[in-house]
Amino acid sequence: MIKLFRSQPPTSLDKASVATLTAEYIATGNSVWNRQSIKKFLLKYSNNKCAYCEENISTTSNYMEVEHFLPKVPYSHLVVEWNNLLPSCKRCNASKGTYDPAVHGVIINPADTYPQRHLYFSNLTLRYRDDVGERMIRACNLNSTDRLFLVRSELHAAMHHSLERTRSDMKAFLAGDTSFEKEQMIVRSVASMLKSAGHERPYAAFLATSLLSDPTYLWLRGELEKTGLWNKLDYLEQSAKSVELAP
Structure with a gap:
């Protein structure tokens, strides 16, 4: 995991569009974030990598998912809020699931925090400096043996x-x-x-x-x-x- 420097949101997420898409999600449950215009900008500022494990997610075999740092439930008002979106591989997104930092404990948002403060490598293993790093590793299974x-x-x-x-x-x-x-x-x-x-x-x-x-x-x-x-x-x-x- 490395520090990401979040870009400005795409024009498709202007204030009016965010309000419209959010209302649609609340009313229908549609995946309103699953749009190419959003994914394109997320991939650009992450250099085509998963925000958590750094796997290349720009290929067909490594499919990118839009990850909500604060989960869709109960944060339905943030489902297309640019500062809440991260590019993720399917496996990290699935591992993190509905993890809520406000409930389960603070973890690293690499677009806001330098991972070096909480994590380090020793040989092949990602290790933690503090509780934040430990929770981060567990939340996304960042020492997955089979991957x-x-x-x-x-x-x-x-x-x-x-x-x-x-x-x-x-x-x-x-x-x-x-x-x-x-x-x-x-x-x-x-x-x-x-x-x-x-x-x-x-x-x-x-x-x-x-x-x-x-x-x-x-x-x-x-x-x-x-x-x-x-x-x-x-x-x-x-x-x-x-x-x-x-x-």
Whole structure:
């Protein structure tokens, strides 16, 4: 989970439209929020990711649902209130269900709160710093063994492979293979790993945390600094750090 920066509401949710749609929901129970104009704007400000688990939800197989942070019952007056809507994958939305922060305890709305204040990663596990983080993990089942643990394991394995390959290239570079091609291969590889942990990428918080704390990455960073090749990568690391959920 990363901090989201909520955009202005779509023009389809002007004051009059909100009143009309809300009245329709109260009268009929229709899913008045299930509109492409609303979904499009939600996906845009979340970079096509679930607000909770960061799964890509812009594809047909990963269907996006409009999630109501405060549940439709008893908050029927907020069913199309922009500040109450979040993009969610089907599984997180189903897990959270009718969870009411006012009744069951405060959880994280990533469009309002920095998750780093309440959550951190340790290996493949999302852990909590306080009661807010604990409730958040439970509400959306953010350590699901059949889904998120598997994804994190695969991502970590791929990253480890890239790091080991790049370390071998760096060792060859330090041993005398200082060709332009070898130099660029190393820089591009580290840049690619950092980009994969950028805020717009799926599972950015996990990837950023795993990468930035990895001993091989830290060694590579140190060697790149010594050889004067780090400067062009610093801005990418800063982007990754902004979403890192470090202990």
